[in-house]
Amino acid sequence: MKITLNVWRQSSPEAAGSFVKYDVDGVSADMSMLEMLDVLNDRLESKGEAPIAFDHDCREGICGSCGFMINGVAHGPEKEITVCQTHMRSFKDGDELTLEPWRAMAFPVMRDLMVDRSAFDRIIQAGGYVSVRTGSAPEANATPVMKEHADMAFEAAACIGCGACVAACPNAAAMLFTSAKVSHLGLLPQGEPERDKRAIDMVAQMDKEGFGHCSNHGECEAVCPKGISVNFIARMNRDLLKATLRSSR
């Protein structure tokens, strides 16, 4: 099939970008979205033109490297998958697709569809961990964990840090990302001692990075490739409010 692409091209963080149109023919339904871009990039490279830059690595939906907007939807039209898992059979011959990078103040565009998501790392560095030195861990089965809590913690921990939640949020909020980590650790007995401090520190860093607030639109949950629930946002709100009240004592 033939696909027309409208791709955001921007040569450097400082440069002004614009959309460029490409016709890609010979697209097979079995190709992944990124393989279709590979084919286009090979053509561009053969002509000595700069290929379209985009982050990607595992190409199986787990590393969280890939991600851009396809026709105004983060990670494209299919639910609960990433751009790298999106296959061209989701589109039809003659379709026109607009590919645009994640847009947020805290995610500056580096080149084309590639953005800088280091703000996420700094949020984790602010408190997304249990302070346990190597070697100081107690026997693993010494602390039983309710299966329900363990399962729920896992669901939160499934976050791949791709940034789609920020990209889709009308306020460019990082609440789903932050709350997933706060909840994952907060739900486990291992994370309990630092629960208050973690919530306060991580939210403070999140705010400092310039992400927006949560209006409870739910866009983040809808595009999350791991289907992480906004219930975790409520849980983080609760944790933060409690922690702040407790800190007054």
Add this chain to the structure above:
Amino acid sequence: MSWLQSLYASTIGKKAVMAITGLIIFGFTLGHMAGNLLAFFGEDTFNTYAATLKGNPPLLWGTRLLLLTVIPLHFLTAFQLIKRSNDARPATYSKWQPQRSTYASRTIRFGGIYLLGFILYHLAHYTLFLTNPEFGGYHDAQGRHDAFRMVVEGFSNPVNVAVYLVAMLSLVFHLSHGAWSMFQSMGLNHPKYNQLRERAAWTLAIVLTVGFSSVPIAVLTGVVHR
């Protein structure tokens, strides 16, 4: 009070302020609506109600003071959040397709601004009598302030009614999202009750709006008259 400051400094704290102030205004509007509905029982009931309120300064001024703090706080916090949201996405998408958000959630800020304008107008109209100085001079047979006459005359003007009805429409949208969103903002959620929360929000929003709109419509259509 440093914890209050640090709370307000965070986006989550600001949202808690939105939720609590919103809840208070919401509570007030429910009471206000119930009072308004007394208009259907005629001049005497309505004026008695108005006079009772006036005759109870602690209640009257308590409410007024509360609203005078809470509404500006709601508005100011909203303003700060909107600014933050705009800053967080300086470059907008050429194309964006909503997936889950609703018309109500996306327009809450515009409805809010209309509501602010409306509240100011409403105060000027019926509380401070700035638009209609004559309202202050109406008295009923028992010498009480004739609030009933004021309402009927006010709503006999179709333009006025239109302003009110649009405000009520804004309110229905504002609250259909806001009345469940505030639970989420306060961290009050449970997967079992989340759907209930949303339904209750719509129901209350509609009750409130229908209740509020019924009086101006009833006056305009002559159902309520002097």
Add this chain to the structure above:
Amino acid sequence: MTLDGKCPSGPIETAWDRHRFNMKLVNPSNRRKYNVLVVGTGLAGAACAATLGELGFNVQAFCYQDSARRAHSIAAQGGINAAKNYQNDGDSVHRLFYDTVKGGDYRSRERNVHRLAQISVNIIDQAVAQGVPFAREYGGLLDNRSFGGAQVARTFYARGQTGQQLLLGAYSALSRQVHAGTVKLHTRTEMLDLVVIDGRARGIITRNLATGELESWVGDAVVLATGGYGNVFFLSTNAMGCNVTATYKAYKKGALFANPCYTQIHPTCIPVSGGYQSKLTLMSESLRNDGRVWVPKSAADATKDPSTLPEDQRDYYLERRYPSFGNLVPRDVASRNAKTVCDEGRGVGHEVDGQRRAVYLDFRDAIQRVGKSTIEARYGNLFHMYTKITGENPYESPMRIYPAIHYTMGGLWVDYNLMSNIEGLFVLGEANFSDHGANRLGASALMQGLADGYFVAPPTISDYLARVGWGSTVTAEHEGFKAAKGEANERIQKLLSIKGKRPVDSFHRELGNVMWDKCGMSRTKEGLEEALKRIPEIRAEFWENVNVPGENKGVNQSLERAGRVADFLEFGELMCLDALERAESCGGHFREESQTEDGEALRDDVNYCHTAAWEFKGVETAPTLHKEALTFDYVKLTQRSYK
């Protein structure tokens, strides 16, 4: 050169403890005076950098991705082994040790493996304390499963995302140290060269992938935890960025490369669908517990709708050849047999380059036996993934699978301390050759990466640092750094100046095809010799005709790929040479000349019971082979059989 593994002597059970006691310590107040460079933030690198940071050393950590959390360890699905014996099914440190040595087809060092088995239990404790959400039973205790045909249930797992959860645990420990200021993280930074001064590893040269800037980093020790080189095959289950650059450059600087031809092939991957294919996706091995593997008996039926083929037209070849293990034969056996039936023209699925390379994995009988809902509960997420990729529904028509390159057992040679033959160069995780011999058992790579990173390397690195002392005068202005940086820059300029006709990927694909055909699942002398002729030709054309657009400024992904492919083009030759030299079949390495009468792998313990470690002598010159003899005092050498 004699290769000394430096293994402690005496009883194996106490070897590691005794060794640790004999190591030197660095005084806590002196630790911050040492700089350690850790390249790679996968399980091995992140664990090591975090632990060294906790101890108080000054650590610089590097990875090529935009975040440390994205290292390819993230993709591991199945689980991690540990000898906890929580299931009371007879597991023990000794049994895990025994299984791993045997599974490695007797080509690993006994003492390394024993240490690995001992440490396995500490890893689980550590991970749980970090908040890794392993699967649990209703009683709240940890759950286990049996994996890869093991007789005991010793595998800990977090749904199908064990690697992700373990890596996020290590990443969180790393993040904590970044916050504490002991670790400085350099993401989007690729190591291009190792700097060796007076026989000691003293630093690295990196390229900043965001700006193109080349930088020199000076350290008292250098740790490489840069993962495997499976991408030399172009198509593999590895991430697109996985490369050999770091370890290959160290090899060029004198580090020995051990057993490069040992690669593992995973039998259940989604087959290639077309020439554009960029990578292969692994489907968990657990599918073979219920799926039956077959191909049509006759090549003429290859294109027929499988559901229309009657039972007597199907060849359940694994069940036929291995009646006792059936579909659960080990990875290498399952893979090789799939290749054989496809070579016979009985492969199914898409035709790519004139060949059909896939076999059926059929759940029809299992669905009939236990019901669709049970199968859905067991494999729902895998079926979903399969449907997403292929557009087909495995509940209705059989899955198609084919083997793919998955893991590389070979790597830089290291001694018991995980130090290479270059002083101060430590190699961890998949990047070293240490613990898996010729074949890795399922769920043991995660174990090894974390054992190396959390528990083995930190004390051995401390010991090394204590011995060499601090206060070296080497700086980035040293000739060694200037020369290495100059070379790296020259090479980049060369790549950018060719401006030929072919894109980088086309060379990578071409190399990959040669490697897969000649140095893949089964190898012959002729094939390998052919490859050894062909690879230099491809390399020569690459340096004349590649087109790398743009310049060395800002993001240039073509340049990144070109540099990696250039290294693969040299490394592939080394792999083929090693494969040629090892004229025996062992583990994942099947030499057609060395097989039993009924076509099974035949190991040659008389001539090949050694580690082959190669020394670089120049790109166009043959490397020198050094052998480290392997001795087995605790596990008896036997031939594996699955009949």
